[in-house]
Amino acid sequence: MEMGGFLFYVFIFLLTTLLSYIFLGGDKKERPQTRAKLPPGSMGWPYMGETLQLYSQDPNVFFADKQKRYGEIFKTHILGCPCVMLASPEAARFVLVTEANLFKPTYPKSKERLIGPAALFFHQGDNHIRLRKLVQGSLSLDALRNLMQGIQAITASTLDSWGGGHVINTFHEMKKFSFEVGILAIFGHLDSHYRDELKKNYCLVDKGYNSFPISIPGTPYKKALLARKRLTNILADIICERKEKKSLEKDLLGCLLNSKNEKGEILTDDQIADNVIGVLFAAQDTTASVMAWIVKYLHDNPKLLEAVKAEQNAIRKANDEGNRPLSWSQTRKMPVSYKVVLESLRIASIISFTFREAVADVEYKGYIIPKGWKVMPLFRNIHHNSEFFSDPQRFDPSRFEVAPKPNTFMPFGSGVHACPGNELAKLEMLTMIHHLVTKFRWEVVESHSGIQYSPFPVPLHGPPARFWKESME
Template identity: 30%
Template sequence: MGRNSLVVVHGQAHERLRSFVSNSINRPDALQLIAACVQPRLVSASTRGLNLLTLQNIGKLFASLEPGPILDSLDKLYDGMLKGIRAYPLNFPGTASHHAIQCRKKLEAIFRVELEKKKKEEEQSNRVGTTNDLMDGLMQMIDEEGNQLSDQEVLDNIISLIIGEENLAMWKKKKGDFITIEDVSELKYTNKVVEETIRSANVSGFIFRLVTKEVEYKGYRIPKNWKVIIWLRYLHTNTENFEDPLCFNPERWNVPARPGTYLVFGGGPRICAGNMLARMQLAILLHHLSVGYKWELLNPDAKMIYLPNPAPADGAEIAFSKI
């Protein structure tokens, strides 16, 4: 992920980076920009290639990248990197871990070129503070003490971040009309579907934590400096936490989950900084697909693969037709 990635650092360094990243992603104006950015491609897209559409939106949001050879390279490099993240850490040619490290180096080189372009354009145009994407936001963010992120911190966090009852008023909008971040909050049922989706199939199956002081839990002594795993899928499929947990039931979100039972983005000070962004993009996608298309799962009995993450072997092929 990089030595300066929000995922890796701890303590005060984590607090500092988290403040920068959260502010650049979760500010109302940033979310509004993201909502406006992702929808033109979504609404005008054909019914093919949602994976490609997602990649194009990520490229645009994170570094103002347009479709072309660079985005094609990013797709392959991220795929290689993801496959190595959970592989055994053997760093020699031929291993998934080694391949992931090489992919990560190439990703950094690509984003460094884009970062240098932005710095040069800013110097030449004398325009300071123009924010068109997440990289701009991270480059320009200043904390209360007047400090900014270094170039390496920007790059490390760009790379790691790329790796979350419709109201009648919504249905009155014409098919294809763009919705705002304010509209998203009014998509009551859609937001329940989003929560049920990420509960049922969240990307992270578990998270690690380091024990900072010895504790006793349910009769077990856990020594300081031990590492513990929080098995998120156990939490989210435990009948003590969710009734009939293997049933996809958005109505369960009429009542919030009990504290400590729903951790799709982690929890505490290390909760995923992009959780609002993930929820918003899912809601926008579901809204437009629901009001604009019919869809049908082509292979309901497709086999599953489990690395790097559980997924249907065919990528969940779906046939779309415009309404």
């Protein structure tokens, strides 16, 4: 969504919530009167809080200014919710690991409706553990070995469509790539008819996910809701076919279909559909965003690009000049390229923060986090803190020659709700790097430092780039 349109919706939200505050008497839970001290910070206007300040500027500036003024724990009020924001590794670990039982994952209901309430990341406790084991099982290292051939085929097909020097939006093209890899990991082989229908309707859900949640015909959100219903029907047909075959596939769908809990209960079709959509959602934009940044970072650092090319061309040469495919073991031995991936994850910080909600009053470092308040560990602030990463705005993969201090590098989150697909994401990136630098050269058009949020940070306009196939003579 363009910034102007988004700000219009924010304005409507603020106006609506202000009227609610006036006529309903305000949010009586917002400011507890009898508690120990709250963290420092500003709560902004009644109910509206500081939503407009957050969304009318670079969100990173908003968070950084708050931290500079109030320290590493501060309060604010955004999107109708009182929040405590945490910008230290110790605080992030406290919320996500050591006291994770006191903080539940939380998402707006509008977004939960589009993904599905049974999806993994809306749960905690025993149900979460069960679902996470199933998802992790389908994305284990053994499972990823079996996906290597398919991922390479998707990579080659994607890159072939870029050649010729026409300008492409790199992020949009990387989204197509990561979507196809997600389909492969979830379904294995999937009939082209089902794939096309899933893609068409998923794109509508994706467009509506970050739109203002007005369920009026013609709005992006309403279109997304209707597309989500169609996705349920498509997935029901796929599930029915798979059940009839009684196969024991080890892809995600197979793991979900063949699961039974200690009581012998299986997952319902709706539960399976929600988790399929959830994984597809989690697998696409974030990975595509990082790969778009990698394309730009390598383009902007010619010496580093040459080092990556040297590493990958040595692997290509060992594979009979590319006549043999890249192997799983070779992806585990790419030290230069792997550090590029890690540094891209750090400096881009695609997941800038995560939302949790306190399930009880929690005391931390002398402050009270009241029950029901949102809690946000700020990953980007930690990743960009000069105390942990020298000259943090400089792209420098060599910094990962030494392991970061504990809890200072969390690109996939941390604790029981950390991303279960992190190994798949890294495999996609390394495979793409190998085929990209050994077969193509490219030029980023309008190469500058602009960032757009959609909602994840990506280079401005994708970035736009031209790709040409290299001569293999």
